[in-house]
Amino acid sequence: NWLRGLDLFYYPCFGSLMLAFFAANFHFTTAMKVSVTAGLLLSSCCAVVSAVLTADMSEKAPHLADVGVRLAWGLLCGSMAQYIGAQLGQALFLWNSWSAVCGSAYICVWLARRWTYQALETSS
Numbered sequence: 001n002w003l004r005g006l007d008l009f010y011y012p013c014f015g016s017l018m019l020a021f022f023a024a025n026f027h028f029t030t031a032m033k034v035s036v037t038a039g040l041l042l043s044s045c046c047a048v049v050s051a052v053l054t055a056d057m058s059e060k061a062p063h064l065a066d067v068g069v070r071l072a073w074g075l076l077c078g079s080m081a082q083y084i085g086a087q088l089g090q091a092l093f094l095w096n097s098w099s100a101v102c103g104s105a106y107i108c109v110w111l112a113r114r115w116t117y118q119a120l121e122t123s124s
Helices: 002-025 031-060 064-123
Strands: none
Touching (some): 002 031, 002 064
16 A cells, blocks of 8 residues: 555654653753754655645645645645644743653654544545
8 A cells, every 4th residue: 555655754753753752761961862863854754744645635626726725725734733833842842851842743743644544545
């Protein structure tokens, strides 16, 4: 199934976020570097998944104008989610350092994987 090809992007994110979470909990000196690496993997995974969802969404639009409206809504919702995520990340970092940030990012990636598969399976 081609949907399972997205796991090539999700599983490294899961692994790096778990590693960063444990590095922060055990107070390793490299916790910040591991967390930054996990963030880079997470952003590349989000870019690929966004491209796949955009292609799927534009393929199903009946008219070209509908594609533009759908992409604009996707851009608006993505921008709001990025802003909320940045504010949440700052608050979590102040509350409990990198472990809270990596733990909440792991949960969000797990939910995003689940919802992405549900959206792509129902549309095909």
